[in-house]
Amino acid sequence: xxxxxxxHCHSNVSDGVLSPTELVRRAHGQGVTALxxxxxxxxxxxxxxxxxATEVGVKLIAGIELSASWKDKTxxxxxxxxxxxxxxxxxxxxxxxxxxxxxxxxxxxxxxxKRIPGALEAVTKAAGDSMITRTHFADxxxxxxxxxxxxxxxDRYLAKGKPAYVATAWAEMELAVNWIIQSGGVAVLAHPLRxxxxxxxxxxxxxxxxxAGGQGIEVVTxxxxxxxxxxxxxxANDFELAGSVGSDFHNPANQWIELGRLxxxxxxxxxxxxxxx
Ligand code: AMP
Ligand code: MN
Ligand code: MN
Ligand code: MN
Numbered sequence: 176x177x178x179x180x181x182x183h184c185h186s187n188v189s190d191g192v193l194s195p196t197e198l199v200r201r202a203h204g205q206g207v208t209a210l211x212x213x214x215x216x217x218x219x220x221x222x223x224x225x226x227x228a229t230e231v232g233v234k235l236i237a238g239i240e241l242s243a244s245w246k247d248k249t250x251x252x253x254x255x256x257x258x259x260x261x262x263x264x265x266x267x268x269x270x271x272x273x274x275x276x277x278x279x280x281x282x283x284x285x286x287x288x289k290r291i292p293g294a295l296e297a298v299t300k301a302a303g304d305s306m307i308t309r310t311h312f313a314d315x316x317x318x319x320x321x322x323x324x325x326x327x328x329x330d331r332y333l334a335k336g337k338p339a340y341v342a343t344a345w346a347e348m349e350l351a352v353n354w355i356i357q358s359g360g361v362a363v364l365a366h367p368l369r370x371x372x373x374x375x376x377x378x379x380x381x382x383x384x385x386x387a388g389g390q391g392i393e394v395v396t397x398x399x400x401x402x403x404x405x406x407x408x409x410x411a412n413d414f415e416l417a418g419s420v421g422s423d424f425h426n427p428a429n430q431w432i433e434l435g436r437l438x439x440x441x442x443x444x445x446x447x448x449x450x451x452x
Pocket of ligand 4: 183185
């Protein structure tokens with residue numbers, strides 16, 4: 176049987192909308208046979224996802240999407256086939272939750288200066304035990320009519336260079352890659368074209384990522400065109416990285432991105448799943 180992979184998505188333990196169970200069931204309904212749950216900086220949804228996956232007969236790959244810093248910029252590293260109980264990785268998720276809470280306090284303070292009070296209370300309540308993300312702030316700004324949409328919230332307040340942006344020192348990329356590898360996983364550079372790097376900086380990033388032990392790069396993502404796939408495939412082959420495919424699904428209301436709705440991985444790219452143990 177040929178598998179249908181989706182190796183990047185989010186549940187409501189980070190900034191996704193569906194519970195891990197709902198997410199797995201939806202993936203199954205979309206024909207996905209092998210799914211990686213990759214919540215931002217947390218593995219808290221994996222147990223529930225595993226149970227649901229066993230029930231419907233989906234292969235669940237334990238994943239995470241780690242926020243990482245390299246040269247003072249933020250990058251996302253997806254870990255696939257990790258062991259969430261590996262102590263350094265688990266401890267890192269606890270630390271990242273703290274970093275995220277402290278960042279949330281700073282974002283809320285900046286919003287308050289813009290005469291938008293109440294954000295911290297709202298996002299802590301909405302996130303509960305899970306990770307507070309900028310998506311939670313975006314939802315707060317929408318529901319209180321400060322902006323018209325999530326995108327508008329990022330464009331006017333939350334994106335880099337906007338009034339409520341807070342630069343964050345995440346774990347250094349080398350360290351994040353190490354946690355993933357040491358726990359038994361494969362480290363994959365997420366959505367490489369979203370960082371808007373020049374070719375020169377992309378080469379530097381991929382060189383450093385390789386040196387750190389990175390083994391994969393996302394080649395097919397949820398909403399990419401043929402040229403983007405071609406470029407990412409070139410990066411994969413130039414740097415001898417395996418190619419991954421992942422929708423980055425967050426929310427069923429987003430009609431552009433669906434679980435498992437992915438172009439095939441180009442045949443000249445080594446599939447990342449060949450590296451799974
Ligand atoms: P955080 O990791 O808390 O900084 O939040 C990052 C998340 O916000 C990403 O994973 C996306 O889901 C979302 N995000 C980032 N930039 C944008 C944007 N320009 N528009 C909509 N969502 C965004
Ligand atoms: Mn997200
Ligand atoms: Mn990401
Ligand atoms: Mn993601």
